[in-house]
Amino acid sequence: MLTCTIPSQHRKLGEGGILESIKLPKPVPPLRLPRHANGFSVQVFWDSDVGKWIESASYALSHRRDADIEAKIEAIVDDFEKAQLPDGYLNCWYLEREPENRWTNLRDNHELYNAGHMLEGAIAYFETTGRRRWLDIMERYVDHIATVFGTGPGQKRGYCGHPEIELALVKLYQLTGNRKHLDLAAYFVNERGNQNPHYFDVERIEREKRGGEVQRYVFPNYEYSQSHKPVREQRKVVGHAVRAMYLYTAMADLAAELGDAALKEACEILWKDVMDTKMYVTAGLGPSAHNEGFTFDYDLPNQTAYAETCASVALIFWSQRMLHLDLDGKYADVLELALYNGALAGLSRDGEHYFYANPLESNGSAERWTWHTCPCCTMNVSRLVASVGGYFISTADDGVAFHLYGGISAKRAIAGTMVSLRETSNYPWSGDIKIEIDPDAPATFDVKLRIPAWAKSFALKLNGEPLNATPANGYVTINRLWSKGDKLSLDLPMPPERLYANPNVIMDTGRVALRRGPLVYCVEEADNPGGAVQRLKLPRTSELKMTTRADLFGGAVTLSAPARAIDPADWRDLYRTSPPREGEAELTALPYYLWANRTRASMVVWIPEA
């Protein structure tokens, strides 16, 4: 991260003019070019990209400090400090172009969204470095926002078209303990979707009255921004996928902080809707590029899947918050699935190439890019990867829960003593997991180990002796007096498996996917030369063989099986009456998250069955 992704992202922020965009005031104000049809210029969310880069860098710095990166952050903070108005307002797009129009188009122009990401960056930077300047700037901005928005006299009853500030404010509350930050988050969540009148109409009418530019809205529905109903009444997941996930994350946060049962129930209903009808097998979300989001139940096209990286990253946030509400393995299962598949697929092995959309099938035209006009995904995946350790375990007064495996060590206060925790494994390649529990003084507490839903069996040992334990809600609990040197071992066998989709997912009829442990596999042309991989058919009876490939991405486990291959050689026409010839072939599958790291070539997750 610190040697590759973080510096390369900073370079790209510079090359793309984003770092320049926060240097205010400009000697010459920019031309007011017409906005995009969907109501915003790309630059309108650049502040957020800077905020997310600082957040990513700060997580990376928490592992190892780096003077050069820190100097780069300080330079950005200098710019933001200079740009901030005396009243606290700090949005570089409006400040540069039309300061008089601030807070006039919350629906489209991302002002509060930007503030949220800047705030998350400031919190992360403070937590890593202890430096308050950036956080102070953002607190002043939050104080300003709290004066503008709310239900008080003269306040705007607005909220952002793109949720984000809500969850950032909860983080700020968790840092400051200042109730006003939580109240502001709750205000934004609770105000969302109120009708009579709808705030986005109120502000639109205001703009039109002032004779301002009429901004057309390519998504003329409230669903796009999940503002079609008050959040507690929402029962179906709709609209822009990232907006939805950020909103639900904030809702779950608030449900936990406020003990709000209605909000929790809404989260649970929405969760079930995603899981039952709307999630790709890779934990990708949002089939449609049109609205970058959701369409209808079971609409999960493969080749045209949008499945934005940001949406899978945000699903991880939401899963974590749901897990926080209820220690139920079903949330950790999805967190893990999204992490190792839908989210990680967005970042290349070299750490400098990205996917914005993550299709489950490609004809070979998909290619990772080095940057994007809207670089949201780049810093979303880097802030996730840089902070991934934070998702592995959680502790409470009376115990610790291991949610993910793959190597973690931490020291935490549990049951009145400090406990060193160490988990070592070659997960996700192997399910052979060793855990050391080292309390400074003997103490009785729960150790909870997640047994993933994909694990058909497991074997648990305590200090070398088999231990019988029955998982409840996806976790086994070992409650005992723990002493220095206690060792647990957990074996999660990982045989390759076939997965089938609900027949309502019409795109996957007659197709099969492969999974091993938490990893969903794909068939990529690089491992299956001879033409498009869609020519391969996997007989249901073919045995799946595992191979650990030291030569491939540092030890990837591939799956292979005897298959049938359609022979395109004798085809001339587009259609013909005689069926294609088929021959014997070997099919090799690679974890999905590793695809598109070699040559540009065809790929398929859902393999036709022979």
Added chain:
Amino acid sequence: MLTCTIPSQHRKLGEGGILESIKLPKPVPPLRLPRHANGFSVQVFWDSDVGKWIESASYALSHRRDADIEAKIEAIVDDFEKAQLPDGYLNCWYLEREPENRWTNLRDNHELYNAGHMLEGAIAYFETTGRRRWLDIMERYVDHIATVFGTGPGQKRGYCGHPEIELALVKLYQLTGNRKHLDLAAYFVNERGNQNPHYFDVERIEREKRGGEVQRYVFPNYEYSQSHKPVREQRKVVGHAVRAMYLYTAMADLAAELGDAALKEACEILWKDVMDTKMYVTAGLGPSAHNEGFTFDYDLPNQTAYAETCASVALIFWSQRMLHLDLDGKYADVLELALYNGALAGLSRDGEHYFYANPLESNGSAERWTWHTCPCCTMNVSRLVASVGGYFISTADDGVAFHLYGGISAKRAIAGTMVSLRETSNYPWSGDIKIEIDPDAPATFDVKLRIPAWAKSFALKLNGEPLNATPANGYVTINRLWSKGDKLSLDLPMPPERLYANPNVIMDTGRVALRRGPLVYCVEEADNPGGAVQRLKLPRTSELKMTTRADLFGGAVTLSAPARAIDPADWRDLYRTSPPREGEAELTALPYYLWANRTRASMVVWIPEA
């Protein structure tokens, strides 16, 4: 047509404000609302819809005159006559809103396209009624256009972003014999795609100089309008599908009129590109809604197929012109395929509902609509249906060729005598075809009968006696002295067939389509109750049975076969490790063009093979 579709379209033109839009001048000029992102307001092409309605109505009137319809046309002509400027200019959108800006945005604003459709309407109306007023108006407009555009001093070297006027001008030339009309068509075709500079850049820079509204262009490439290269250098079919088909139609027209071998060769190369890599099995064209057009070779997604009705209608135009250049059955095969499948699917059985896009698979959400904000397809399919008789036969001095079958009678001059021609059949339901050749006086000439490529065999009889004949280029030729009462019979056996797609069409791997004669079939839920039809799998060995269904759309022939059905009943989750249960089922298929005429339900053309 005259009792249903034509009057209902007139009513819709009225309800949609389109008939009102040509009543000029308006007492109060309309507000200048911002345009859509793609550079035009919907109304910009309303003139063309009026023109196409007149064309449709005129074809229908040629079968049976109707005073009410004719009065409606005359009222429209009154309006256009009033709106026309003294110099001949006649575009109601510009005249109403910004007459000073006429001819400043050919790329986006459809001015010449509108003129083309109005002109086609005027020609058809004149040919049916002999009334010249509307044609005179349009000839004055064409004369004006000829002064504005061309290579002479002071002329604009422009051409329309949406080809159409070119083919209309060739029709006008064929009517008037006036070479200037052909020359203007040739100018527009030849000017297209010239660079150094590109005309669309020239006019854009002019607009910007004048400080006009900067019109963004959602398709920032010349390919969208087939203006990326001079037309003779174009080798791949690109861009907006209808624009492409209209352009190629005009190119083939000009190649024939001018004996232009290079233009003919370009048409042939483009034809081969469509046929080898870009046409749906239904003769639908253009997979992508994004550009309403072409993407890349073999990209033929089913559920998201755009396959605009207009594009299949226009493919019929192009096929007809190619057939005119070379009497080769391959062109008539595609003409027939497009007619009975991709085009006809756009019109409902009740004659008042339409499809704009014609997907080859549906989850049940597709529904025919009664009108559209851009009603281009409605009148394109009606003008095709109303004029379909014109595609059945063609005559030359030395003979007659029968291209399509299905019932036609005509009297034509051949070999110096008038010949009555009558073809009777229940085609496309049956291939049992009877033809009567009745010359007023005995005469020697060719009778050419098309033997479709789908026909694996045929039997020909002359006056009851078997006749041996070998087809050449898709036609058998019978040259003899024909006398009154001569009868031919042609039997084209129509067994149901399976079709397979080239393995490069990755969406159709492991799938099979059904065809009988010229009709491509689909499996629709209305005939296959029990859930989404995508659950059905057709074993390769299942025998296909035909049934003539007097109860179904007046005698449709359905195909049925033993099949396997995936059982969704035991599914709860989105994904699971055990395969779906399968049971025995009967699969029933209906001609594709008849789909979506009953309840809204799932449909599939490419059936998974068991």
